[in-house]
Amino acid sequence: MTYLVFVCGHSGTGKTTLAKKLFGSLMQASGAPFCLLDKDTLYGGYSAAAMAMLTGDPNDRDSPLFLQHLRDPEYRSLIDTARDNLELGVSALVVAPLSREVRERRLFDRAWLGVGEKVTLRVVWVYTEEETAHRRIVERGNPNDAYKLAHWDEYRQRRFVPGGKVCDDLLMFDNTAPTSADHEALLARIIGEPYPAATMQPPLPV
Template structure:
């Protein structure tokens, strides 16, 4: 089995940018939750008569959160036998589950290296505005509710801490 890296963090913390850089450096397959399932989730939400850009409501989480993550892990496992893999997704509920690294090890068939990507909330808000993604509209429209409901704590399991708030965007590791 090749090496596997799992990158997590809050929306707009810099997960995708960091994951692309890491995958390029390792010559790894990049599996980003937004890229892997974004179009399917949008289509399903539309067919259900829901906001196609919603990624935060209880309806989205009930219908899509687990299947999107399961698809990421299935595709990762299928590729790990012949290539290193970088998995990128928020995984916010998993931050407080001490057993999650062992669950991943069992699921993936290898011991993944876990990366937590972080930056302060003002920078995350600015990044959301600048990227102009439809999935961020509701967050920005009611920033205070989004901010108070967002996780800022670090995961309980051992991880590589990546601060993407540095001016040079080099994704410093601590």
């Protein structure tokens, strides 16, 4: 059995930290080999070079130009890379905001993803309060966040909390101050079966 697990959410919610914390335990609990596909790691260098050429600002990830012309190809390539691994029998833990795709329910559309029924599909939405996310973004000091912070009132309009039918099958995770029990419960929901706390693995070194 292979798994396609998306860890999604707005900037500053701690998606990558959560994914790395779950990674070892997820492999152990599922019995499947996994790869970690983080959008920023895979495409950050390319996007920096492209935006430097187009606008002179390699750290721009939130301007209308980036969102209209580079965002969707990045996400499509990310999903294509996950699918290539799945076809080789390697499960994928995919980390990216993917807010539009969550809102439009595309991550549950197997035809759009290009995956069959034998792939176990899970979508985790990671969230925290806006003030907490803003503080985390400031504290991490990533140059890619400069546009976002300078245009916060504009950016915050894109933030949303899934509700209604959007939440069907969506695994919501409050990452404000999670406990070990919270991580274990999330892992059990991803695997779809009880998972003993004693077997949780420590996070991978960053």
